[in-house]
Amino acid sequence: MILIIDLSYRARSLSHDEFVCPVAHIVHRAGREWRETHFSAMTSDDLKDAEGIILCGTAIKDNLFATKVQEFSWLQTIPVPVLGICAGMQLLCRVFGGTIRPGCEIGMTTVRVDTPDPLLCKSPAFPAYELHSFTCDPPRGWVTIAVSDECIQAIRHPEKPLYGVMFHPEVRNDWVVEQFLSLCTGVNGTCPRSAGERKKSE
Secondary structure (H helix, E strand, O other): OEEEEEOOOOOOOHHHHHHHHHHHHHHHHOOOOEEEEEHHHOOHHHHHHOOEEEEOOOOOOOOHHHHOHHHHHHHHOOOOOEEEEOHHHHHHHHHOOOEEEEEEEEEEEEEEEOOOOHHHOOOOEEEEEEEEEEEEEOOOOOEEEEEOOOOEEEEEOOOOOEEEEOOOOOOOOOHHHHHHHHHHOOOOOOOOOOHHHHHHHO
């Protein structure tokens, strides 16, 4: 089961339809069982049953999650893969000792892959959609996978399968979510190898 966590300021806000539902759709389309919960309603059973966890994004001015970092201490010991999207990446950074600072990007940008990683399929660069008013300085030791002209775009824990992306793959590049799902089973998925193949999944 893939656990999809809504980080917005309240359950079933408008952000739910914009940031959570598209992620759930990708997971469902990939044939994976999933469960959705708001972070304030999480239970130990949710974490116990999860094979992977996706921390969804929030509206551009919704940073309530950043004031409740202590509620996410379980991320330090969780044994399954985690993908943090935008706000989710910011949360991972905070939990592990990184920082969040002002940094605005809205619209399309070019993401350049600096460190090959199964999550990003060794693609040298790809267009991605951005919607954030804050960016991250990663925790010490974390690996920077990709960048844009404005900020760090993707990171991973040096030893655990914990990932953060600042762009929104649920808007464009849903293959990134699909790749993450393949990491949850320990088998790398099939990456788009050409511009034509990638276009079908973006």
